[in-house]
Amino acid sequence: KAGVTQTPRYLIKTRGQQVTLSCSPISGHRSVSWYQQTPGQGLQFLFEYFSETQRNKGNFPGRFSGRQFSNSRSEMNVSTLELGDSALYLCASSSPLAGGPFATQYFGPGTRLLVL
Amino acid sequence: KQEVTQIPAALSVPEGENLVLNCSFTDSAIYNLQWFRQDPGKGLTSLLLIQSSQREQTSGRLNASLDKSSGRSTLYIAASQPGDSATYLCAVRGETSGSRLTFGEGTQLTVNP
Numbered sequence: 001k002a003g004v005t006q007t008p009r010y011l012i013k014t015r016g017q018q019v020t021l022s023c024s025p026i027s028g029h030r031s032v033s034w035y036q037q038t039p040g041q042g043l044q045f046l047f048e049y050f051s052e053t054q055r056n057k058g059n060f061p062g063r064f065s066g067r068q069f070s071n072s073r074s075e076m077n078v079s080t081l082e083l084g085d086s087a088l089y090l091c092a093s094s095s096p097l098a099g100g101p102f103a104t105q106y107f108g109p110g111t112r113l114l115v116l
Numbered sequence: 117k118q119e120v121t122q123i124p125a126a127l128s129v130p131e132g133e134n135l136v137l138n139c140s141f142t143d144s145a146i147y148n149l150q151w152f153r154q155d156p157g158k159g160l161t162s163l164l165l166i167q168s169s170q171r172e173q174t175s176g177r178l179n180a181s182l183d184k185s186s187g188r189s190t191l192y193i194a195a196s197q198p199g200d201s202a203t204y205l206c207a208v209r210g211e212t213s214g215s216r217l218t219f220g221e222g223t224q225l226t227v228n229p
Contacts, residue, residue, distance in 0.1 A: 033216075056214040092160075104150065107159045
């Protein structure tokens with residue numbers, strides 16, 4: 001099976017712009033979670049989508065939003081970019097129907113966002 | 117609030133050594149604990165998943181143990197190789213945190229030839 005894929009891999013934006021990142025989960029996986037990784041804060045949970053519904057949300061401002069499509073692909077949007085949004089954005093997929101909360105989460109390669 | 121700590125933050129060893137990485141968590145109400153490897157600038161590779169009812173898991177030269185009641189896990193790497201050089205992260209999935217994984221800061225491992 002193909003792994004989790006994320007596009008684009010690298011992005012450079014300027015403050016105030018908005019950005020959309022995409023994540024395609026492993027075939028058959030219906031849960032997609034997003035994480036932000038920065039040197040100062042480490043890995044922090046953004047949100048999780050399951051069957052097109054946001055099921056869980058981390059402590060990020062409303063500028064961070066997401067959605068999931070019927071084919072389980074997910075997008076994450078950040079509006080009004082700030083310098084502090086520069087980070088590696090990772091998505092992970094899992095198959096809750098197969099393992100519930102016990103299922104392994106598989107991560108993609110990430111999107112590196114640089115805000116200037 | 118769940119907190120995960122990894123010790124040491126960095127470790128440098130000669131090739132061939134056996135080594136242990138430590139992970140501790142504050143809330144023992146977890147579903148499972150997962151160990152990951154991250155190479156510079158890359159995503160996370162899942163190494164081992166230990167369910168809360170299990171004591172250990174093994175994969176090749178890797179062995180992970182879990183002591184849920186004391187909030188500790190260790191990752192044992194046997195006969196280390198330069199290719200093992202990476203950052204190792206542990207993450208717990210709490211019973212009250214839904215799908216969220218709470219990560220430690222990681223241990224940066226360097227294996228010298």
